[in-house]
Amino acid sequence: MNHTTFSYETLYNFCLKVFDAMGCSEEDARQATQTLLSADLRGIDSHGIARLIGYVRLWENGRINTKPRLRMVHETPSTALVDADAALGLIAAPRAMEIAIQKASQVGSGWVAVRNSNHFGIAGYHAMKALAHDMIGLAMTNASPLVAPTFAKERMLGTNPIAIAIPAKNEPPFVADFATTTAANGKLEILQRKQLPMPEGWAQDKEGNSTTNPYAVKEGGALLPLGSDKEHGSHKGYCLGAMVDILSGVLSGAGFGPWTPPFVSFLPLPQNPPGIGLGHFLGAIRIDGFQPIEQFKKNMDLWIRRFRNAQPIHPSQPVLIPGDPERLSEIERKQHGIPLLPPVIEDLQTIAKKFHIHQESLFN
């Protein structure tokens, strides 16, 4: 499909108007826009403006509160539990991350669990907030159940991402941000559009059989934990997804496992959930809580250079540092714009019509 390219500023102004129309304060609308579009800039198209219509529908269904009063439920010097009051995760997570950073600057580390939230965009955006403070940032969230644990045919976990951001000196920061599944659902959608088979090991059908049908998950199957099958360590991917679910969901008092609320508004909410909404877990670790910052950063530069220069299998494909592809995408897209596919543009037009936003703001 042919894409059309839009400048970051155009999409920024459009999103701002949408969040404003949904009732967000100016500050919240700015934050939500920034968080959402960081995905588009970093090349993670599945989590960016393509999801704007999903947020709008959740808001229409009364599942998102655009006038939230975030509340500190409990805290210690290095930990906190925040109730997000059904806010957009796009704004709840940055606020929680600020608390984590503040606690870290006071006592060396800060850890904030968030309940009663919604989808928070890309995990990497939140983790990276720590970088400017010479801290290591961590972010994770639970998500709509789509993943079967090893040996199960039932969907019990979300793609439950983990992000960690670590500053360096002259090198760009190390930023890992990945779903704890073998492949993201967005990759299946690409194959559906291209009418291509799916590699084995990405998903199973509803009976739990291996399949190459890219519609398998839509037809009641499940995504597979990182590792794909037991022989290749899927139990480890299951452990990772479970860890994210417990820290984000159980520890915060949010929904967890199969009770995690689905992102898509057409699916019913789980009955009798043991907690409220979606959950996140965010952390900040002060580097000089361990050693002098300059020494650490110098060694991070060394780490990054040594790994970047590891002997490649093919000279044409050098070894990458986590965050490299996203950083290059960000440079490219800030300069040349963000490409959107026709169905995404149609969704934006639907939203524009719904909120009476002049389409010129998007198409001039």
Next chain:
Amino acid sequence: MNHTTFSYETLYNFCLKVFDAMGCSEEDARQATQTLLSADLRGIDSHGIARLIGYVRLWENGRINTKPRLRMVHETPSTALVDADAALGLIAAPRAMEIAIQKASQVGSGWVAVRNSNHFGIAGYHAMKALAHDMIGLAMTNASPLVAPTFAKERMLGTNPIAIAIPAKNEPPFVADFATTTAANGKLEILQRKQLPMPEGWAQDKEGNSTTNPYAVKEGGALLPLGSDKEHGSHKGYCLGAMVDILSGVLSGAGFGPWTPPFVSFLPLPQNPPGIGLGHFLGAIRIDGFQPIEQFKKNMDLWIRRFRNAQPIHPSQPVLIPGDPERLSEIERKQHGIPLLPPVIEDLQTIAKKFHIHQESLFN
């Protein structure tokens, strides 16, 4: 190969004598023995008494100090850096974990990086220390470089395990403990002994090609990060291994990446390492830093039961909770003994002779 079974007490007394003969204090010998044998009890045979001879050889080479003075290099209320003075990791890690737990009881969480250490046995043992304090425990360590990052043919990372232990109420705790590779090196050794081919995706040859030769790593190849290849998410396994290396190695001031000291004493130490010895990263999170303990534990019971009862693919293979196999092994082996293979027993006889330990202590 036929194994011979020994009681836990027999192996305990033997190890105690060995660590005593190496010069450990009585307290340290007990701790080292307990840490080491926790692997045998939990069924992780590759990390238990089978490695005793490896520790002995490192000590003979002057790489292990059995009269260490562990030193707090730097601390904040929730973080600490410990220099282990070339101690056995088997004793350094439990001491560091105690510090993490103490800090957590004071300010909600505690995080300790350890440098100048050695191999610490199984990560799960250390993480589980937190359980008795109603805390979540985390443990990770870097290790001998054996793993190639995605796109590399060079060995840059260890199998770099991550463990997390989470308490429940009436259910046994959730204990995940896994290498960040597709398969552990010990699994390759089993196939070598059985003269069987290796599944694809476990290791690559020294040119970086996919292989089923179980000797591939011995012949200069490398283990693969969890995910096996790019198409199946090996870049995520690489991110995880790298995260463990940076938190354990760079943040602590230990060796890292290809400069991590090898476990086997016959390999030379890396030249001009940027840090000292091996590194660990240990953490404890107080549950009531977030919510009342009883409420959390009740929900953990619910989590565990719901996952255990997830619809299985095959009714004969129910879904497992992380830690289930190890817990069952521990019950079984405490009662019926620990099976050892002939080459392991030969190694123990070599050690017995070296230290003039009466072999009856092992074979009566």
